Amino acid sequence: MNIFAETWAYLTDPANWQGAGGLWARMLEQLLLTGTALVLAVVIGLPIALWLGHLGRGGFLAINISNVGRAIPTFALLALLVTADWPGTASFGPYGRAGLATLIALTLFALPPIITQSYTAIREVADDVKESARGMGMTSSQQFFRVELPLGLPLVMSGIRLALVQVWATATIAALVAGPGLGRIITDGFYRSNYPQGIAGAIVVALVALVLELAAAGVQRALDPTPSASAAADPVRESTTTGG
Amino acid sequence: MTLLVPAATEPSCYSRLTNEWICGQYLVDRQDEIVDATVEHIWITVAAVVFGVLIAFPLALVARRYPRLESTILGVSTGLYTIPSLALFPLLVPFTGLTPTTVIIGLGLYALTVLVRSMLEGFRSVPAEVRESATGLGYGAGRLLLRIELPLALPVIMAGLRVATVSTVALTTIGTLVSYGGLGNLIKDGVDTNFRAELLTAAVLCVVLAVLFDALIVLAQRLLTPWTRGVGA
Numbered sequence: 001m002n003i004f005a006e007t008w009a010y011l012t013d014p015a016n017w018q019g020a021g022g023l024w025a026r027m028l029e030q031l032l033l034t035g036t037a038l039v040l041a042v043v044i045g046l047p048i049a050l051w052l053g054h055l056g057r058g059g060f061l062a063i064n065i066s067n068v069g070r071a072i073p074t075f076a077l078l079a080l081l082v083t084a085d086w087p088g089t090a091s092f093g094p095y096g097r098a099g100l101a102t103l104i105a106l107t108l109f110a111l112p113p114i115i116t117q118s119y120t121a122i123r124e125v126a127d128d129v130k131e132s133a134r135g136m137g138m139t140s141s142q143q144f145f146r147v148e149l150p151l152g153l154p155l156v157m158s159g160i161r162l163a164l165v166q167v168w169a170t171a172t173i174a175a176l177v178a179g180p181g182l183g184r185i186i187t188d189g190f191y192r193s194n195y196p197q198g199i200a201g202a203i204v205v206a207l208v209a210l211v212l213e214l215a216a217a218g219v220q221r222a223l224d225p226t227p228s229a230s231a232a233a234d235p236v237r238e239s240t241t242t243g244g
Numbered sequence: 245m246t247l248l249v250p251a252a253t254e255p256s257c258y259s260r261l262t263n264e265w266i267c268g269q270y271l272v273d274r275q276d277e278i279v280d281a282t283v284e285h286i287w288i289t290v291a292a293v294v295f296g297v298l299i300a301f302p303l304a305l306v307a308r309r310y311p312r313l314e315s316t317i318l319g320v321s322t323g324l325y326t327i328p329s330l331a332l333f334p335l336l337v338p339f340t341g342l343t344p345t346t347v348i349i350g351l352g353l354y355a356l357t358v359l360v361r362s363m364l365e366g367f368r369s370v371p372a373e374v375r376e377s378a379t380g381l382g383y384g385a386g387r388l389l390l391r392i393e394l395p396l397a398l399p400v401i402m403a404g405l406r407v408a409t410v411s412t413v414a415l416t417t418i419g420t421l422v423s424y425g426g427l428g429n430l431i432k433d434g435v436d437t438n439f440r441a442e443l444l445t446a447a448v449l450c451v452v453l454a455v456l457f458d459a460l461i462v463l464a465q466r467l468l469t470p471w472t473r474g475v476g477a
Binding site: 003004067070071072073074075076077079080082083165168169170171172173175176177183186187189190195198199201202203205206209210212213 | 323326327328329330331332333334335337338407410411413414415417418420421422428431432434435438440443444446447450451454455458
């Protein structure tokens with residue numbers, strides 16, 4: 001029981017939350033990383049996936065991207081990026097040392113769930129609905145913006161939500177290459193045999209993950225134009241790439 | 245892990261200045277270490293997936309038997325998934341210490357999410373009339389499960405198993421936090437000592453392992469469910 005008491009003591013000591021390497025600062029770093037990587041992945045992946053879904057082409061590519069992504073350990077990718085000449089371990093603005101490498105690794109990691117889910121979302125809008133839209137004389141872009149996108153939105157959202165939680169969870173591994181984020185609290189604790197610190201860091205990371213998950217679920221529900229259809233959007237179907 | 249190279253005549257890629265990505269001499273010199281890490285990676289992955297299956301199967305059966313418990317079981321197994329792997333291992337350490345058990349339990353718990361879902365979906369994919377005819381033929385609950393439902397659910401379950409296994413291969417690398425990460429240990433060492441050949445070798449081996457595991461499961465599925473051949477599961 002001793003270790004739990006020590007963990008509690010670590011968590012309740014304000015000194016551990018303040019300062020450059022404190023819990024708040026590390027949490028902020030990781031939130032910034034997560035947010036930026038997610039935005040980048042959405043900006044890059046979403047248009048491509050939606051476009052392919054609208055055309056009904058490239059399904060093989062969209063599905064297999066996520067299968068390949070699953071097989072590549074993000075830690076290995078991150079390690080390769082950090083050791084390479086570019087982007088390397090150089091510090092990158094507010095993202096800290098190895099920040100750019102971490103950002104690239106996380107963005108690549110976030111792409112598969114977003115691409116696969118968004119592609120599927122648009123692709124799986126019922127054919128008769130698409131046909132009636134065409135029958136009403138809608139142009140291709142009208143079909144996309146007025147029919148396919150609204151109907152596919154819940155699934156698109158669930159892909160982004162999934163990516164958010166996965167990126168947050170995976171961002172901790174930046175610490176294995178001495179990068180930014182809450183993972184540092186964990187690895188520092190471990191490498192110095194200060195296990196209460198490691199466990200305290202883990203608890204904070206897990207709690208924020210749960211908060212993010214709940215918040216994302218809330219946002220998804222609020223933005224869902226067809227609440228009844230959201231039951232079909234299964235966020236965990238694709239949730240298979242965390243961490244690695 | 246210590247970096248002790250039997251340094252008699254060092255080839256150029258050991259030099260800090262060149263630090264080449266591909267180094268044949270490294271593969272020869274550190275062969276034992278690479279093989280050890282790969283073997284560790286394999287058995288930790290297999291143990292974790294087996295552990296996941298052993299827990300997921302009864303959970304799936306319970307969830308199916310008592311629909312009221314289904315959302316709880318799915319919720320808990322999904323909740324586990326939101327805990328980052330780097331955080332899950334420390335949380336297990338007070339109970340299991342810095343041992344492979346920590347990694348195996350942690351990864352098994354992750355595999356749970358995918359496995360329970362695919363098992364439930366698999367059972368759901370068995371047509372009700374098939375179940376009824378089997379019952380009509382006098383199959384009891386146990387025999388119905390083993391002889392009829394399980395084989396028919398197998399393609400969906402195996403699809404889940406593939407996903408779980410491939411991501412477990414990738415996640416095993418994080419076990420390096422507690423020193424049992426298989427190839428992850430080499431990756432970590434490669435980063436710490438800035439040794440590109442070691443890093444790239446381990447990374448490539450990880451991907452190769454994932455592909456091999458995936459192919460093995462597909463093969464096993466073909467053998468176990470010959471009737472689905474050509475139907476793309």
